[in-house]
Amino acid sequence: MNHLVVFAHPNPKSFCKGILDTVVKASEEKGASVRVRDLYDIGFDPVLRASDFEAFSNGAVPEDIAAEQEDVKWADAITFIYPVWWSSFPAMLKGYVDKVFSFGFAYGNVDGTIVGLLKGKKAFLFSTTGSPNEVYASNGMHNSMKQISDQGIFNFCGIDQVTHTFFGSVPYVDDATRKGYLAEVEKTVKDNLFS
Amino acid sequence: MNHLVVFAHPNPKSFCKGILDTVVKASEEKGASVRVRDLYDIGFDPVLRASDFEAFSNGAVPEDIAAEQEDVKWADAITFIYPVWWSSFPAMLKGYVDKVFSFGFAYGNVDGTIVGLLKGKKAFLFSTTGSPNEVYASNGMHNSMKQISDQGIFNFCGIDQVTHTFFGSVPYVDDATRKGYLAEVEKTVKDNLFS
Numbered sequence: 085m086n087h088l089v090v091f092a093h094p095n096p097k098s099f100c101k102g103i104l105d106t107v108v109k110a111s112e113e114k115g116a117s118v119r120v121r122d123l124y125d126i127g128f129d130p131v132l133r134a135s136d137f138e139a140f141s142n143g144a145v146p147e148d149i150a151a152e153q154e155d156v157k158w159a160d161a162i163t164f165i166y167p168v169w170w171s172s173f174p175a176m177l178k179g180y181v182d183k184v185f186s187f188g189f190a191y192g193n194v195d196g197t198i199v200g201l202l203k204g205k206k207a208f209l210f211s212t213t214g215s216p217n218e219v220y221a222s223n224g225m226h227n228s229m230k231q232i233s234d235q236g237i238f239n240f241c242g243i244d245q246v247t248h249t250f251f252g253s254v255p256y257v258d259d260a261t262r263k264g265y266l267a268e269v270e271k272t273v274k275d276n277l278f279s
Numbered sequence: 280m281n282h283l284v285v286f287a288h289p290n291p292k293s294f295c296k297g298i299l300d301t302v303v304k305a306s307e308e309k310g311a312s313v314r315v316r317d318l319y320d321i322g323f324d325p326v327l328r329a330s331d332f333e334a335f336s337n338g339a340v341p342e343d344i345a346a347e348q349e350d351v352k353w354a355d356a357i358t359f360i361y362p363v364w365w366s367s368f369p370a371m372l373k374g375y376v377d378k379v380f381s382f383g384f385a386y387g388n389v390d391g392t393i394v395g396l397l398k399g400k401k402a403f404l405f406s407t408t409g410s411p412n413e414v415y416a417s418n419g420m421h422n423s424m425k426q427i428s429d430q431g432i433f434n435f436c437g438i439d440q441v442t443h444t445f446f447g448s449v450p451y452v453d454d455a456t457r458k459g460y461l462a463e464v465e466k467t468v469k470d471n472l473f474s
Contacts, residue, residue, distance in 0.1 A: 124329075131371055133289055169327075169377050170373070170380070171427040171431030174373075175326060175377050179369075
């Protein structure tokens with residue numbers, strides 16, 4: 085079981101970093117091999133440029149994209165950990181998807197039909213929000229966010245098993261609640277990584 | 280009437296560029312002043328960094344963000360033109376929002392309540408997709424995209440009048456259809472910019 089964990093938070097002291105550490109530990113305790121891509125730390129460039137499109141159209145894959153695709157190819161499970169900014173991914177993570185999940189790699193045209201090319205993998209998303217879960221659950225925002233990321237990205241690429249967990253009010257909850265959140269992260273990974 | 284147009288497409292020959300030209304021409308014909316921010320062309324850096332948070336927490340605004348905020352402040356109407364990538368904004372445009380629509384500028388805490396600070400402005404979004412409009416209308420994706428951008432960004436900042444137009448199947452439609460799309464852009468701007 086190879087587990088790729090993609091992390092996108094600019095603050096190494098953030099609660100998201102606590103989620104990252106918990107995901108890595110839980111995975112290793114279950115016997116998985118883990119690779120972490122800390123996008124801020126590695127200075128990932130999230131801009132999909134005209135030159136990238138040009139390379140793709142010539143059948144080439146730009147070096148920085150190819151390196152990330154190697155990890156995606158290697159992975160049996162892919163986890164995204166990020167703070168919800170403006171109801172979606174930080175630009176850093178959005179650009180990772182824009183660039184790495186490219187046509188011909190993550191999805192492609194087979195006999196005139198667009199099909200996902202990442203079948204057989206599973207995905208986890210851990211998202212933190214400032215608003216309480218109750219607000220986003222009742223106004224439909226959780227569903228919209230899930231449709232866009234779980235369905236619009238992972239299902240589209242052929243990944244059917246997607247587990248998406250939201251943690252609400254992160255800046256405002258007490259320590260016990262935060263510990264409860266991390267226990268939920270651990271359980272989610274341990275229960276689902278191999279199942 | 281001051282009209283800020285934010286454009287995020289890497290290809291200057293794209294159909295989105297045709298939308299941009301049409302929006303500018305229609306606005307000027309109605310007598311508006313127009314400023315265009317072509318994010319790819321100006322090499323905008325879409326990454327909201329730890330150093331930006333640090334500056335904000337010290338009451339300072341990083342120079343590149345302050346420049347964009349001047350234009351937002353100046354504008355009576357704000358238009359986003361972009362291709363839908365993975366059911367949402369390209370990272371370039373997402374990062375513009377992450378950085379420019381900052382706490383204390385686009386929204387803020389007034390007497391313990393979070394309120395939008397861009398009240399009185401109006402917004403337009405023109406989004407192009409590869410899939411047909413019918414698919415995204417029937418599976419709920421249009422609604423999810425609108426909730427995330429129109430409601431999650433513009434309404435949240437106090438902008439109630441949001442006009443969001445999707446153009447489907449853009450790479451596949453014929454020239455007459457494309458001309459019809461541009462006529463719709465012109466009409467949308469002319470009918471709503473001053474109303």
